[in-house]
Amino acid sequence: MINYSIEKEYEGMIDAYQKAGGDRNALLGEGAARLVIHENKVLGQNGVEGIKIETREKETGVDVNLIIEKGAKIPHPVHLCFGVLPKEGLQEIIMKVDAQDNSEVSVIAHCIFPNAVKVIHKMDADIEVGKNARFDYRETHYHGDYGGIEVIPKAKVKVGKGGVYQSSMVISQGFVGKLDYDFEVFCQEEAVAELVVKAYGKGVDDIKVWEKIHLDGAGARGLAKSRLVLGDKAKAEVKGETYGNAPYARGHVDCIELVNGTEAVATAIPVVSVTNDKAKVTHEAAIGSIDKKQVETLMARGLDESEAVDIIVKGILK
């Protein structure tokens, strides 16, 4: 009876994963590492050579340890699927990632809350990227049309000498709800960090994005990038901070927010700071409306205005 229930839940998550744009087969096959968590239950878990996935279920979520072993180059992406299918719920993921020296892995995460009316999804991540290691994390959310979701992802990331950490988070399907994103990265010598957040706020969505990159080692490089499109009464505040603390550190903050309509509110606060005379950190922040000429270019091919805006927004968030 319990097995049957888990099977049903697993099937429900896989269906939702597919609807959110994920590859169904990636969660069913044995070739790639994967982890499927519904609410506080681990429904599916598969490690492959070079990767260890350890989980511990708790009352309100799951603790996850992801270890990429020293020197392991993982050929296929690791697929993570986190979600809450009922209308209400709380999911807390405490994640520890240890990408050991000279390892390489790409992680594709889908976070699925298609029916959320009162759901909270929290993620606290502690990520270590070792010397010359590469950790690429792409997270896509699917939130449905109710907007009753609160997403609170926080991460502290340390990137060792010559290591690369790339992270992107995209919420373009359904309503964002409430997002409170807070990622902070510390880069050692010659390390690279790239943080990207893309979101399409609608209704009364409330978006807060805080990206911080500390370039502490010589030659470290960082990019804090955000692309937000806001419609209806949505509001967003983006803080992009980059600190050049070592010689030849190079950083850039790149924030674009587009407001479509008269009631949405966008705020951008770029912070650039340098404590070493050989470091250089730049920023660009732009808030504006969707370019009328772009819209009319597409309308001149027969699309109506809303279709044209939709294509432009999807392009920005791609």
Add this chain to the structure above:
Amino acid sequence: MLEIQNLSLNLGGKSIICDLNLHVNKSEIHGVLGKNGTGKSTLAYLIMGVSNYTPTAGRLIFENEDISGLSVSRRAQLGIGLAWQEPARIEGLSVRDYLMLSGKSRGVKQVDDYLSMMGLEPAQYLDRDIDNTLSGGERKRIEMASILAMRPMLAILDEPDSGIDILALPSLLEGIKEMNKQGSSVLLITHNEKVVEMAHRVSVMCAGRILKTGAPEQMNLWFKENCQPCVHVNEPEKEGDKR
């Protein structure tokens, strides 16, 4: 096919288009020849219905329907397409998707063909975005390919040759002929006397008016003799002035 009657546009208190009349026949390549600033692009925007270009007076009749109050989308759906002089760059929209949405139901193979016709290798361009990574000339040629994919009844080409290098010009002109072969009438707006030679008829434009319409060679000659040395550049002709 297109009948423009007494069209006028004032912007910021200035007359940009002044009582303009023009007739474009079915299956015709109709050139509009004029110096910079004579109102040629404005005429294109007025026909397409671009925002902030609402006629002060006059009518636009397309296929016996008054389109003066219709949106850009509706005009496109009726069969009017515009290749912009400076086409917009759209981040995240691939060349493939742009051509596909222009052609809607037509297949990928033809999309490939349209790029090839414009001298662009499909494999190198289809997956690129129509953003700032393209040069002005590349973007222009993609714009022309999108008109080929769209197959409008009336293609308005606003200075299609500007920004195109001399080696790419023959394929551009071939593309315009192909549009016409496909059944599109073409309103070919240019200041280039060579380009306008391919038209069936040419109208010379100055100061927001059509001054004269006729065969390309005659109009080229008239343009050389009258417009190029003219002292009334972009100003309405005065009563009694010799043209």
